[in-house]
Amino acid sequence: EEPRRAYDRVHLSEYFNGKTAEDLSMSTASWYEEQEIDLYLNNPVTGVDRMSKTVSTLSGEKYNYDFLVFATGSAAFVPNIKGIEKEGVFVYRTIEDLDLISAYSKNAKKASVIGGGLLGLEAAKALIDLGIEETSIIEFAPRLMPRQIDLAGSEMLKSMLVDLGLQIHLNKNTSSIEGETSISGLKFSDDSELAIDMLVISAGIKPRDELARQCGINVGPRGGIVVDTEMQTNDPCVFAIGECALFEEMIYGLIAPGYEMAEVVASNLCAQSKSFKSFDMSTKLKLIGIDVASFGDPFINEPDCRTIVFENKHKGIYKRINISNDGQYLLGGILIGDATAYNMLLQTSVNRIALSENPEELILGSRSGEQAGAGIE
Template sequence: MQDDGDNTGRLRLVVVGNGMTSVSLLEGLEAGDALHRFDVTVIGDEPRPAYDRVHITSLFSGKAPDALTLYPASWYAARRVRLLTGQKASEIDRVNRCVRLERGDSLDYDFCVLATGSRPFVPPIPGTDVPGVFLYRTIEDLLQIKEYAVGKRTAAVMGGGLLGLEAAKALYDLGLATHVFEMAPNLMPRQLDADCARTLLQEIEQMGVRVHLLRAASGVQRRDDGLEVQFSNAEPLCAEVLVISAGVRPRDELARSAGLTCGTRGGVAVNDALQTSDPRVYAIGECAAWNDKVYGLVGPCYEMAETLAGNLCSLAHGTQLARSFSGASEAARLKLMGVDVTTLGSPIGAQEDCVLLSRNEHGARRTLMLRERQIVGAMGVGEWPERERVADAIARGTRLSRRQLSRFERDARLWRASQPAHVVDWPAAATVCSCLRVSRGRLGEAMANGCNDVDALARQTGASTVCGSCRPLLASLVSDPDPSSHAPAWRVLLVASALACALLLAWLVAEPIPFASSVQSRWHDIDALWRESWAKQTTGYVLLGLSLAALSLSLRKRWTWLSLGRFSTWRNAHSLLGVSTLVGFLLHTGLHLGANLTLALAAAFLAINFIGAATGIAAALESRMKGGSYAPAKRWRPRLAMLHIWMFWPFPVLVVFHVISVYYY
């Protein structure tokens, strides 16, 4: 048995795993003025230093891999931390207190920390190793997908959970017709109830991504034209790219081989001090099982790292372990494929004797988990103005009144004032960043200390540095516009839609363009557009062609093989074509709307364009606006879009009758 410490008196600390959690541990040791008291070695099996895995999908939008790096190798060196990348630990020798590497080296330790994270689960079916099949976990995985997808048209994602939907969005943004198949009856089955999952599915399919539920893959075969995914209960699905995102499993094999106790469902068992069954070995992050529970979100992993850093600081200073991990919130506020998804409190199924109360308001679904009127959890899809108040009620263990329950059943809200308070007016205890549990009060303290922009607040408190969904709240707090969160090309959509509305409103009060009073007038040559048959036919067919071109937006959303370009580009083209049809309508009719069926056709055409323009304005504002001003646009956009679609259906029939009447009579 070795003595504690190296020849300099520093405690030898070996950290197995170089991810976001282990970096958070090092930051905690440095903040506690204890990092210099340890001789630290960090082992990472990836070829690069730790990086931001939460935002890994940004690689598809052009972000460089190095831009995701949390700290360069020089950061570790400056703190006398030995960083070993591209190397894998093969054994923990607990008797001799050393970690052996696959390449044969041995690292002595006084304390060892397992932060090995998780690995993707690959279903045990044939064909998952053929070309064109990828995992979605590391930077290398995504770079391979991005390179392979060039020139491809179709893709499929195995798994409808958080990571699967993120992968689907990335493939969709690459211009591939994308399918998602999930063996459960709902999307995100671990986080959402059936009603919320159904609302999420509708929003995703409205974008053009096809979702297939209750599909159990039985194998993958390579064909000449791509891949064929076979199912035990459905017809095969063909795609050129397949991404497997069927969940993760704790990487506990190193601990098991060392004889450490593991949880019943995997993960290295730890106590409140995050010690394993060997008091010299600790475990944190996705590989740890606390109270037989494995956390999969980065927020709880950071809390584990903070707790362990405090205890290691105590060891370094020769005092007793002072920190305890007592569980962590799994609340999440996510933006999945452009859709707000909220989970608060206990996950669905984690609490016994709970009832679900679910209601819909303006296309947004909200569900409460109740135990004898005490709110223990909540989930929602879409805008939820009361979200922060609900989160606070869960944290306080609030027991809802019967009046509140009646109001929720009637209006899908618990309090009278449904308009969200500005983040400036939130109480100090309100949580702004769910991932890291950063409160409004803590942000206020940071602002008082000179943090007066979003980036400064993020650096000081960590808020918005994980999933980023609270970044608009930080921007509102410091009155700092945050253009990074706006949807692309929203200005084009807004200008085109506003121009269309202006033209239509002007025509409501305008008189029909008069015909020339004399054949000798120059105007007589112009009004031939509305008198001469050949001119009427020409402008009529041009107008019909423009209308059909505008209709292609619907085809882009519903025909999976039509995968060229981004949806936002198609939507902007649709709005510009809408404006061009109004110009064509003016040239075709001169605002002479006719009578009977001709008048009905003109009225239908103008109504379709007016509702479409209003939908475009709502969609643009939905991308641009934040906070309370954002809610009306979010509420009205899907209503107007559906009305726009329904008003189109009489149009083809009226066009056919109009053409027949012109040629017949």
């Protein structure tokens, strides 16, 4: 569908730091030839006929298949807000979106991003890099990154982002986009208003499942192509992977589970049995220069665990680890501002490595001055 080879959407904001579309590309043009893969660009599939096992494209071609894999990904979720069609309103998803944002930003002074999740913060960074004088984030939830970090971690992150010049508006439900033909501001359900001349929407994703739906493949009530542990749909010859796939009522929006799903499909098509299991959603990122990480179960609370927290507001550091009630195992945690111990903590949690009698040393450091490591080098 797109005119380009697959590229890295996770680091889209680097496009405004001088990286080109080619720099963001995940492979070279020659790689497809070397792998004997035919690549067709700018020619979206318009239909799938499961009876004849053919795929039709916009240009009129038809392709036969023995097995079909949907890897259609996701699209930006655009909330149903009055005035959403106005000039100056953009989504943050593709390189073409970024080109439109860049061109419009030359005459914009105040911009907002709807969405305080991972992509929303990346979009805010992009607006800062474009030189927008005032950039703000609008989030419906009471905290930033509600799927990854807790309230205290969000407060630390918010404080650091404000220090970088961002305005943060939480608990905000946008009711309308104001202006004649172009955006001039936002109106919220609490009757407050915010004057802006540019808006970027990064409020989540929706699975691209429309082709599967059209050809009778089962999809979830809220979207997503339903798959089993082998990524197989209700048609034994059709599979789905990545952000379009719904596994055990969950859409996995990270790159690592997508790679694992691809490995599962490839293995099974090559007669090597492999199954997909619920995937660990641990993640480590650097958002606008700030380390943010979560692993295991970051949200489990007492009395189901024991929680150890370290907070240094002066340095912008927040660390939380959740320990089993018997003190034996690390269940999960959150790191803001300093994620140097992330890999050690993740392995300790995933591999259920027994903890020392002083588990606080995992985030505070050893009292003897040595690096605590739960037996991991």
